[in-house]
Amino acid sequence: MEEETHTDAKIRAENGTGSSPRGPGCSLRHFACEQNLLSRPDGSASFLQGDTSVLAGVYGPAEVKVSKEIFNKATLEVILRPKIGLPGVAEKSRERLIRNTCEAVVLGTLHPRTSITVVLQVVSDAGSLLACCLNAACMALVDAGVPMRALFCGVACALDSDGTLVLDPTSKQEKARAVLTFALDSVERKLLMSSTKGLYSDTELQQCLAAAQAASQHVFRFYRESLQRRYSKS
Amino acid sequence: MAEPASVAAESLAGSRARAARTVLGQVVLPGEELLLPEQEDAEGPGGAVERPLSLNARACSRVRVVCGPGLRRCGDRLLVTKCGRLRHKEPGSGSGGGVYWVDSQQKRYVPVKGDHVIGIVTAKSGDIFKVDVGGSEPASLSYLSFEGATKRNRPNVGDLIYGQFVVANKDMEPEMVCIDSCGRANGMGVIGQDGLLFKVTLGLIRKLLAPDCEIIQEVGKLYPLEIVFGMNGRIWVKAKTIQQTLILANILEACEHMTSDQRKQIFSRLAES
Numbered sequence: 001m002e003e004e005t006h007t008d009a010k011i012r013a014e015n016g017t018g019s020s021p022r023g024p025g026c027s028l029r030h031f032a033c034e035q036n037l038l039s040r041p042d043g044s045a046s047f048l049q050g051d052t053s054v055l056a057g058v059y060g061p062a063e064v065k066v067s068k069e070i071f072n073k074a075t076l077e078v079i080l081r082p083k084i085g086l087p088g089v090a091e092k093s094r095e096r097l098i099r100n101t102c103e104a105v106v107l108g109t110l111h112p113r114t115s116i117t118v119v120l121q122v123v124s125d126a127g128s129l130l131a132c133c134l135n136a137a138c139m140a141l142v143d144a145g146v147p148m149r150a151l152f153c154g155v156a157c158a159l160d161s162d163g164t165l166v167l168d169p170t171s172k173q174e175k176a177r178a179v180l181t182f183a184l185d186s187v188e189r190k191l192l193m194s195s196t197k198g199l200y201s202d203t204e205l206q207q208c209l210a211a212a213q214a215a216s217q218h219v220f221r222f223y224r225e226s227l228q229r230r231y232s233k234s
Numbered sequence: 235m236a237e238p239a240s241v242a243a244e245s246l247a248g249s250r251a252r253a254a255r256t257v258l259g260q261v262v263l264p265g266e267e268l269l270l271p272e273q274e275d276a277e278g279p280g281g282a283v284e285r286p287l288s289l290n291a292r293a294c295s296r297v298r299v300v301c302g303p304g305l306r307r308c309g310d311r312l313l314v315t316k317c318g319r320l321r322h323k324e325p326g327s328g329s330g331g332g333v334y335w336v337d338s339q340q341k342r343y344v345p346v347k348g349d350h351v352i353g354i355v356t357a358k359s360g361d362i363f364k365v366d367v368g369g370s371e372p373a374s375l376s377y378l379s380f381e382g383a384t385k386r387n388r389p390n391v392g393d394l395i396y397g398q399f400v401v402a403n404k405d406m407e408p409e410m411v412c413i414d415s416c417g418r419a420n421g422m423g424v425i426g427q428d429g430l431l432f433k434v435t436l437g438l439i440r441k442l443l444a445p446d447c448e449i450i451q452e453v454g455k456l457y458p459l460e461i462v463f464g465m466n467g468r469i470w471v472k473a474k475t476i477q478q479t480l481i482l483a484n485i486l487e488a489c490e491h492m493t494s495d496q497r498k499q500i501f502s503r504l505a506e507s
Binding site for chain 1: 304313340341344370
């Protein structure tokens, strides 16, 4: 019997009316998160953003092969499986991005010579996949009780050809001039990782980053509500 | 509920460190910083308290607080590293600010010195046994660390062992023994034949081993049983028949998700049949 907490949150950020004509359309899609749904991994979480859904499982701190062990910290591995087909180069590159983000946040020095494995399975992809993977990985790490120095979240935004900024783009909106994904930490909204594709100017990058930082507050508030609900049941 | 206040606080850039006292019993998230009682007075609102200027910097005596699981010292504050409810225990006697810790729900066990655990003997190598305790590496158990150890009465590979850790830190391989400091078994050693070993979460074990837990008393009234709890999430249970053993195992696994009323219902139904 698994304990399930299903938390829905429809988040809409305030849109500053009367701001610049390129004011961001700050609305994130419907979020949902479920924790502890798999029985075998030490921690698991499923994160939904609109129609994009990712399932994450965390094993650790567990045994590590001698060839992969690091003497003073934990070896973090991320495995990302696409919905169909074999994992390819794009998955490898996303795995590296997620691993670098997790390594910045997980206190690996508390568990030297162990391995912490994060397995992500794409259930459905409807835009902002990397951001959804980051969110699912964070919730799964919290569920597994891996010590972390902060929480992190992923926010994606797309820049249209006429400069409008769309947060949490769908697959259709992602066919834009540029798509930027940021990973932000919960303590001071600092940037942990950024992955961008396309053409954009310096000011546009700063605008996107500011919009992502504002949106991350909603994601962290959702994390807090979801975790409070989970602990209130025990 | 302090929801509006906490939302307003979060909308400020960065999280403000809160006093540990005010957060007791609430859910805390990794990354939050908590102020200890001593500093909280020094950083009081507007510094309204008059204090004589001290010539040496920070000569104030700090209250000694023990940092339990889920918390780490970060400068002179506590950093929360796991998600859970913040708890505090007053010091029994003497000085000190007591213990703060985070009550989190976890499945994976990390060896801690002094914990009593149930292990499975997996290999013999040289002078020691390798025992799987559910952590990141197998613990080592010396041949001689049993009461009345001789060449004849030794555990075999595959036996269940109840012992405690004497060495358990992040840098060394954990070592366990089946005798206490006086050389007596004190209930530890090889666990007998039959019975059922199953795994539960660490939080449930702590709940069952709490001094005021009624679950074990109620279970004891149902059937005569032998039961061993390992802090690594393993429970070994044995009753007269296999069916009773399975019923007890199912009840203990389900205890985590049931309220006390549901539990009493199930117990009364079982007592009738």
